[in-house]
Amino acid sequence: PRMFEGRLPGFANxxxxxxxxxxxxxxxxxxxxxxxxxxxIPVESALNRIEALYRPYHAGLRHLVNRTQASFGSCILVDAHSMPSTGLDRDGVAKADIILGDRFGTSAASFVVDAAEEAFARAGLTVTRNRPYAGGFITEHYGAPGSGVHALQIEVSRGLYMNEATLEPNSGFQALQQVISTAMAECFARWSGWSDDWRQAAE
Incomplete structure:
Protein backbone atom coordinates (compact mmCIF):
# COMPACT_ATOMS: atom_id res chain seq x y z
CA PRO A 1 0.00 0.00 0.00
CA ARG A 2 2.86 2.45 0.61
CA MET A 3 3.55 2.40 -3.14
CA PHE A 4 0.36 4.26 -3.94
CA GLU A 5 -1.07 7.73 -3.60
CA GLY A 6 -4.71 7.39 -2.70
CA ARG A 7 -6.86 4.64 -1.28
CA LEU A 8 -6.61 1.15 -2.73
CA PRO A 9 -9.89 -0.59 -3.67
CA GLY A 10 -11.16 -3.28 -1.32
CA PHE A 11 -10.28 -6.13 -3.70
CA ALA A 12 -6.57 -5.25 -3.72
CA ASN A 13 -4.41 -8.00 -2.26
CA ILE A 41 2.02 6.03 -7.93
CA PRO A 42 -1.51 7.42 -8.15
CA VAL A 43 -4.03 4.64 -7.53
CA GLU A 44 -5.91 5.65 -10.69
CA SER A 45 -2.78 5.10 -12.79
CA ALA A 46 -2.26 1.66 -11.29
CA LEU A 47 -5.87 0.64 -11.93
CA ASN A 48 -5.64 1.92 -15.52
CA ARG A 49 -2.57 -0.26 -16.12
CA ILE A 50 -4.41 -3.30 -14.82
CA GLU A 51 -7.43 -2.69 -17.05
CA ALA A 52 -5.48 -1.69 -20.17
CA LEU A 53 -2.59 -4.18 -19.97
CA TYR A 54 -2.82 -6.85 -17.30
CA ARG A 55 -6.37 -8.11 -17.85
CA PRO A 56 -6.20 -8.19 -21.68
CA TYR A 57 -2.81 -9.94 -21.55
CA HIS A 58 -4.06 -12.72 -19.30
CA ALA A 59 -7.35 -13.03 -21.19
CA GLY A 60 -5.35 -13.52 -24.40
CA LEU A 61 -2.93 -15.95 -22.80
CA ARG A 62 -5.73 -18.01 -21.25
CA HIS A 63 -7.44 -18.15 -24.66
CA LEU A 64 -4.24 -19.44 -26.31
CA VAL A 65 -3.72 -22.07 -23.61
CA ASN A 66 -7.33 -23.27 -23.82
CA ARG A 67 -7.28 -23.34 -27.63
CA THR A 68 -4.00 -25.27 -27.73
CA GLN A 69 -5.19 -27.80 -25.17
CA ALA A 70 -8.47 -28.26 -27.02
CA SER A 71 -6.66 -28.80 -30.33
CA PHE A 72 -3.84 -31.05 -29.16
CA GLY A 73 -4.92 -32.50 -25.82
CA SER A 74 -2.08 -30.79 -23.97
CA CYS A 75 -0.23 -27.50 -23.85
CA ILE A 76 3.26 -26.42 -22.83
CA LEU A 77 3.56 -22.77 -21.87
CA VAL A 78 7.08 -21.34 -21.84
CA ASP A 79 7.38 -18.22 -19.69
CA ALA A 80 10.72 -16.66 -20.68
CA HIS A 81 12.55 -14.11 -18.54
CA SER A 82 15.95 -12.51 -18.17
CA MET A 83 17.78 -12.25 -14.86
CA PRO A 84 20.74 -10.27 -13.53
CA SER A 85 23.95 -12.24 -13.91
CA THR A 86 25.26 -11.19 -10.51
CA GLY A 87 24.09 -12.39 -7.14
CA LEU A 88 23.78 -15.71 -5.38
CA ASP A 89 20.99 -18.19 -4.87
CA ARG A 90 19.62 -19.00 -1.42
CA ASP A 91 22.43 -21.47 -0.82
CA GLY A 92 25.11 -18.88 -1.58
CA VAL A 93 25.97 -20.42 -4.95
CA ALA A 94 26.55 -18.27 -8.04
CA LYS A 95 23.62 -18.23 -10.44
CA ALA A 96 23.64 -20.57 -13.42
CA ASP A 97 23.31 -19.41 -17.02
CA ILE A 98 19.78 -20.84 -17.18
CA ILE A 99 17.35 -21.36 -14.31
CA LEU A 100 14.31 -23.52 -14.99
CA GLY A 101 11.30 -22.88 -12.77
CA ASP A 102 8.51 -25.41 -12.35
CA ARG A 103 7.47 -24.47 -8.82
CA PHE A 104 9.32 -27.49 -7.49
CA GLY A 105 7.58 -29.95 -9.78
CA THR A 106 4.03 -28.62 -9.48
CA SER A 107 3.61 -26.57 -12.68
CA ALA A 108 5.08 -28.97 -15.27
CA ALA A 109 5.68 -32.69 -15.63
CA SER A 110 9.25 -33.86 -15.20
CA PHE A 111 9.64 -34.76 -18.89
CA VAL A 112 9.10 -31.09 -19.81
CA VAL A 113 11.80 -29.83 -17.47
CA ASP A 114 14.16 -32.73 -18.15
CA ALA A 115 14.10 -32.03 -21.89
CA ALA A 116 14.83 -28.32 -21.35
CA GLU A 117 17.63 -28.99 -18.89
CA GLU A 118 19.29 -31.51 -21.21
CA ALA A 119 18.97 -29.26 -24.27
CA PHE A 120 20.52 -26.20 -22.61
CA ALA A 121 23.25 -28.28 -20.94
CA ARG A 122 24.09 -29.90 -24.28
CA ALA A 123 24.54 -26.37 -25.65
CA GLY A 124 27.24 -25.75 -23.03
CA LEU A 125 25.22 -23.65 -20.58
CA THR A 126 25.02 -24.24 -16.84
CA VAL A 127 21.49 -25.09 -15.77
CA THR A 128 19.77 -25.30 -12.38
CA ARG A 129 16.18 -25.65 -11.26
CA ASN A 130 14.00 -23.43 -9.08
CA ARG A 131 16.73 -21.56 -7.18
CA PRO A 132 16.47 -18.67 -6.79
CA TYR A 133 13.57 -18.48 -9.30
CA ALA A 134 10.93 -21.20 -9.03
CA GLY A 135 8.35 -19.44 -11.16
CA GLY A 136 5.84 -16.72 -10.48
CA PHE A 137 2.22 -15.91 -11.24
CA ILE A 138 2.10 -17.59 -14.66
CA THR A 139 3.58 -20.92 -13.59
CA GLU A 140 1.44 -20.92 -10.45
CA HIS A 141 -1.86 -20.04 -12.13
CA TYR A 142 -1.52 -21.72 -15.52
CA GLY A 143 0.47 -24.86 -14.80
CA ALA A 144 -1.80 -27.86 -14.24
CA PRO A 145 0.14 -30.96 -15.33
CA GLY A 146 -2.64 -33.31 -14.25
CA SER A 147 -4.90 -31.57 -16.77
CA GLY A 148 -2.31 -31.54 -19.54
CA VAL A 149 -1.17 -27.92 -19.15
CA HIS A 150 2.52 -27.54 -18.31
CA ALA A 151 4.04 -24.14 -17.46
CA LEU A 152 7.82 -23.76 -17.42
CA GLN A 153 9.67 -20.58 -16.54
CA ILE A 154 13.05 -20.11 -18.22
CA GLU A 155 15.39 -17.46 -16.79
CA VAL A 156 18.34 -16.46 -18.97
CA SER A 157 21.37 -14.65 -17.53
CA ARG A 158 21.63 -11.19 -19.04
CA GLY A 159 25.41 -11.31 -18.83
CA LEU A 160 25.40 -13.84 -21.66
CA TYR A 161 24.06 -11.38 -24.19
CA MET A 162 24.15 -7.79 -22.93
CA ASN A 163 26.12 -5.16 -21.08
CA GLU A 164 23.96 -4.90 -17.98
CA ALA A 165 25.04 -1.33 -17.27
CA THR A 166 24.36 0.14 -20.74
CA LEU A 167 21.71 -2.41 -21.82
CA GLU A 168 23.53 -2.78 -25.16
CA PRO A 169 23.99 -6.24 -26.74
CA ASN A 170 27.45 -7.68 -26.12
CA SER A 171 29.60 -9.92 -28.32
CA GLY A 172 27.73 -13.02 -27.14
CA PHE A 173 24.32 -11.86 -28.36
CA GLN A 174 24.18 -13.59 -31.73
CA ALA A 175 25.79 -16.78 -30.43
CA LEU A 176 23.20 -16.98 -27.65
CA GLN A 177 20.39 -16.46 -30.17
CA GLN A 178 21.56 -19.55 -32.00
CA VAL A 179 22.01 -21.54 -28.80
CA ILE A 180 18.49 -20.73 -27.62
CA SER A 181 16.96 -21.45 -31.03
CA THR A 182 18.68 -24.83 -31.20
CA ALA A 183 17.85 -25.76 -27.61
CA MET A 184 14.20 -24.80 -27.96
CA ALA A 185 13.85 -26.64 -31.28
CA GLU A 186 15.16 -29.75 -29.52
CA CYS A 187 12.68 -29.20 -26.68
CA PHE A 188 9.74 -28.77 -29.04
CA ALA A 189 10.65 -31.95 -30.92
CA ARG A 190 10.94 -33.96 -27.71
CA TRP A 191 7.83 -32.46 -26.17
CA SER A 192 5.79 -33.17 -29.31
CA GLY A 193 6.99 -36.77 -29.38
CA TRP A 194 6.12 -37.25 -25.74
CA SER A 195 2.71 -35.68 -26.29
CA ASP A 196 1.98 -38.10 -29.16
CA ASP A 197 3.09 -41.08 -27.06
CA TRP A 198 1.02 -39.91 -24.11
CA ARG A 199 -2.07 -39.38 -26.24
CA GLN A 200 -1.79 -42.81 -27.86
CA ALA A 201 -1.36 -44.45 -24.44
CA ALA A 202 -4.43 -42.62 -23.17
CA GLU A 203 -6.45 -43.82 -26.13
Whole structure:
Protein backbone atom coordinates (compact mmCIF):
# COMPACT_ATOMS: atom_id res chain seq x y z
CA PRO A 1 0.00 0.00 0.00
CA ARG A 2 2.86 2.45 0.61
CA MET A 3 3.55 2.40 -3.14
CA PHE A 4 0.36 4.26 -3.94
CA GLU A 5 -1.07 7.73 -3.60
CA GLY A 6 -4.71 7.39 -2.70
CA ARG A 7 -6.86 4.64 -1.28
CA LEU A 8 -6.61 1.15 -2.73
CA PRO A 9 -9.89 -0.59 -3.67
CA GLY A 10 -11.16 -3.28 -1.32
CA PHE A 11 -10.28 -6.13 -3.70
CA ALA A 12 -6.57 -5.25 -3.72
CA ASN A 13 -4.41 -8.00 -2.26
CA UNK A 14 -2.12 -6.35 0.28
CA UNK A 15 -1.22 -9.37 2.42
CA UNK A 16 0.38 -12.05 0.23
CA UNK A 17 4.05 -12.93 0.58
CA UNK A 18 4.74 -11.80 -2.99
CA UNK A 19 3.16 -8.41 -2.32
CA UNK A 20 5.12 -8.08 0.91
CA UNK A 21 8.29 -8.86 -1.07
CA UNK A 22 7.53 -6.11 -3.61
CA UNK A 23 6.39 -8.46 -6.39
CA UNK A 24 2.69 -7.78 -6.66
CA UNK A 25 0.74 -7.20 -9.86
CA UNK A 26 2.59 -3.90 -10.15
CA UNK A 27 6.08 -4.70 -8.81
CA UNK A 28 7.84 -2.35 -6.42
CA UNK A 29 11.33 -3.82 -6.94
CA UNK A 30 13.41 -5.26 -9.77
CA UNK A 31 16.55 -7.36 -9.98
CA UNK A 32 18.43 -7.55 -6.71
CA UNK A 33 15.75 -5.64 -4.77
CA UNK A 34 16.27 -2.28 -6.49
CA UNK A 35 13.34 0.10 -6.01
CA UNK A 36 11.62 0.88 -9.33
CA UNK A 37 9.85 4.11 -8.40
CA UNK A 38 11.20 7.26 -6.77
CA UNK A 39 7.79 8.22 -5.43
CA UNK A 40 4.24 7.03 -4.99
CA ILE A 41 2.02 6.03 -7.93
CA PRO A 42 -1.51 7.42 -8.15
CA VAL A 43 -4.03 4.64 -7.53
CA GLU A 44 -5.91 5.65 -10.69
CA SER A 45 -2.78 5.10 -12.79
CA ALA A 46 -2.26 1.66 -11.29
CA LEU A 47 -5.87 0.64 -11.93
CA ASN A 48 -5.64 1.92 -15.52
CA ARG A 49 -2.57 -0.26 -16.12
CA ILE A 50 -4.41 -3.30 -14.82
CA GLU A 51 -7.43 -2.69 -17.05
CA ALA A 52 -5.48 -1.69 -20.17
CA LEU A 53 -2.59 -4.18 -19.97
CA TYR A 54 -2.82 -6.85 -17.30
CA ARG A 55 -6.37 -8.11 -17.85
CA PRO A 56 -6.20 -8.19 -21.68
CA TYR A 57 -2.81 -9.94 -21.55
CA HIS A 58 -4.06 -12.72 -19.30
CA ALA A 59 -7.35 -13.03 -21.19
CA GLY A 60 -5.35 -13.52 -24.40
CA LEU A 61 -2.93 -15.95 -22.80
CA ARG A 62 -5.73 -18.01 -21.25
CA HIS A 63 -7.44 -18.15 -24.66
CA LEU A 64 -4.24 -19.44 -26.31
CA VAL A 65 -3.72 -22.07 -23.61
CA ASN A 66 -7.33 -23.27 -23.82
CA ARG A 67 -7.28 -23.34 -27.63
CA THR A 68 -4.00 -25.27 -27.73
CA GLN A 69 -5.19 -27.80 -25.17
CA ALA A 70 -8.47 -28.26 -27.02
CA SER A 71 -6.66 -28.80 -30.33
CA PHE A 72 -3.84 -31.05 -29.16
CA GLY A 73 -4.92 -32.50 -25.82
CA SER A 74 -2.08 -30.79 -23.97
CA CYS A 75 -0.23 -27.50 -23.85
CA ILE A 76 3.26 -26.42 -22.83
CA LEU A 77 3.56 -22.77 -21.87
CA VAL A 78 7.08 -21.34 -21.84
CA ASP A 79 7.38 -18.22 -19.69
CA ALA A 80 10.72 -16.66 -20.68
CA HIS A 81 12.55 -14.11 -18.54
CA SER A 82 15.95 -12.51 -18.17
CA MET A 83 17.78 -12.25 -14.86
CA PRO A 84 20.74 -10.27 -13.53
CA SER A 85 23.95 -12.24 -13.91
CA THR A 86 25.26 -11.19 -10.51
CA GLY A 87 24.09 -12.39 -7.14
CA LEU A 88 23.78 -15.71 -5.38
CA ASP A 89 20.99 -18.19 -4.87
CA ARG A 90 19.62 -19.00 -1.42
CA ASP A 91 22.43 -21.47 -0.82
CA GLY A 92 25.11 -18.88 -1.58
CA VAL A 93 25.97 -20.42 -4.95
CA ALA A 94 26.55 -18.27 -8.04
CA LYS A 95 23.62 -18.23 -10.44
CA ALA A 96 23.64 -20.57 -13.42
CA ASP A 97 23.31 -19.41 -17.02
CA ILE A 98 19.78 -20.84 -17.18
CA ILE A 99 17.35 -21.36 -14.31
CA LEU A 100 14.31 -23.52 -14.99
CA GLY A 101 11.30 -22.88 -12.77
CA ASP A 102 8.51 -25.41 -12.35
CA ARG A 103 7.47 -24.47 -8.82
CA PHE A 104 9.32 -27.49 -7.49
CA GLY A 105 7.58 -29.95 -9.78
CA THR A 106 4.03 -28.62 -9.48
CA SER A 107 3.61 -26.57 -12.68
CA ALA A 108 5.08 -28.97 -15.27
CA ALA A 109 5.68 -32.69 -15.63
CA SER A 110 9.25 -33.86 -15.20
CA PHE A 111 9.64 -34.76 -18.89
CA VAL A 112 9.10 -31.09 -19.81
CA VAL A 113 11.80 -29.83 -17.47
CA ASP A 114 14.16 -32.73 -18.15
CA ALA A 115 14.10 -32.03 -21.89
CA ALA A 116 14.83 -28.32 -21.35
CA GLU A 117 17.63 -28.99 -18.89
CA GLU A 118 19.29 -31.51 -21.21
CA ALA A 119 18.97 -29.26 -24.27
CA PHE A 120 20.52 -26.20 -22.61
CA ALA A 121 23.25 -28.28 -20.94
CA ARG A 122 24.09 -29.90 -24.28
CA ALA A 123 24.54 -26.37 -25.65
CA GLY A 124 27.24 -25.75 -23.03
CA LEU A 125 25.22 -23.65 -20.58
CA THR A 126 25.02 -24.24 -16.84
CA VAL A 127 21.49 -25.09 -15.77
CA THR A 128 19.77 -25.30 -12.38
CA ARG A 129 16.18 -25.65 -11.26
CA ASN A 130 14.00 -23.43 -9.08
CA ARG A 131 16.73 -21.56 -7.18
CA PRO A 132 16.47 -18.67 -6.79
CA TYR A 133 13.57 -18.48 -9.30
CA ALA A 134 10.93 -21.20 -9.03
CA GLY A 135 8.35 -19.44 -11.16
CA GLY A 136 5.84 -16.72 -10.48
CA PHE A 137 2.22 -15.91 -11.24
CA ILE A 138 2.10 -17.59 -14.66
CA THR A 139 3.58 -20.92 -13.59
CA GLU A 140 1.44 -20.92 -10.45
CA HIS A 141 -1.86 -20.04 -12.13
CA TYR A 142 -1.52 -21.72 -15.52
CA GLY A 143 0.47 -24.86 -14.80
CA ALA A 144 -1.80 -27.86 -14.24
CA PRO A 145 0.14 -30.96 -15.33
CA GLY A 146 -2.64 -33.31 -14.25
CA SER A 147 -4.90 -31.57 -16.77
CA GLY A 148 -2.31 -31.54 -19.54
CA VAL A 149 -1.17 -27.92 -19.15
CA HIS A 150 2.52 -27.54 -18.31
CA ALA A 151 4.04 -24.14 -17.46
CA LEU A 152 7.82 -23.76 -17.42
CA GLN A 153 9.67 -20.58 -16.54
CA ILE A 154 13.05 -20.11 -18.22
CA GLU A 155 15.39 -17.46 -16.79
CA VAL A 156 18.34 -16.46 -18.97
CA SER A 157 21.37 -14.65 -17.53
CA ARG A 158 21.63 -11.19 -19.04
CA GLY A 159 25.41 -11.31 -18.83
CA LEU A 160 25.40 -13.84 -21.66
CA TYR A 161 24.06 -11.38 -24.19
CA MET A 162 24.15 -7.79 -22.93
CA ASN A 163 26.12 -5.16 -21.08
CA GLU A 164 23.96 -4.90 -17.98
CA ALA A 165 25.04 -1.33 -17.27
CA THR A 166 24.36 0.14 -20.74
CA LEU A 167 21.71 -2.41 -21.82
CA GLU A 168 23.53 -2.78 -25.16
CA PRO A 169 23.99 -6.24 -26.74
CA ASN A 170 27.45 -7.68 -26.12
CA SER A 171 29.60 -9.92 -28.32
CA GLY A 172 27.73 -13.02 -27.14
CA PHE A 173 24.32 -11.86 -28.36
CA GLN A 174 24.18 -13.59 -31.73
CA ALA A 175 25.79 -16.78 -30.43
CA LEU A 176 23.20 -16.98 -27.65
CA GLN A 177 20.39 -16.46 -30.17
CA GLN A 178 21.56 -19.55 -32.00
CA VAL A 179 22.01 -21.54 -28.80
CA ILE A 180 18.49 -20.73 -27.62
CA SER A 181 16.96 -21.45 -31.03
CA THR A 182 18.68 -24.83 -31.20
CA ALA A 183 17.85 -25.76 -27.61
CA MET A 184 14.20 -24.80 -27.96
CA ALA A 185 13.85 -26.64 -31.28
CA GLU A 186 15.16 -29.75 -29.52
CA CYS A 187 12.68 -29.20 -26.68
CA PHE A 188 9.74 -28.77 -29.04
CA ALA A 189 10.65 -31.95 -30.92
CA ARG A 190 10.94 -33.96 -27.71
CA TRP A 191 7.83 -32.46 -26.17
CA SER A 192 5.79 -33.17 -29.31
CA GLY A 193 6.99 -36.77 -29.38
CA TRP A 194 6.12 -37.25 -25.74
CA SER A 195 2.71 -35.68 -26.29
CA ASP A 196 1.98 -38.10 -29.16
CA ASP A 197 3.09 -41.08 -27.06
CA TRP A 198 1.02 -39.91 -24.11
CA ARG A 199 -2.07 -39.38 -26.24
CA GLN A 200 -1.79 -42.81 -27.86
CA ALA A 201 -1.36 -44.45 -24.44
CA ALA A 202 -4.43 -42.62 -23.17
CA GLU A 203 -6.45 -43.82 -26.13
Missing amino acids: TRSLRVAGGLGTIPRIVGESYEIYSGR
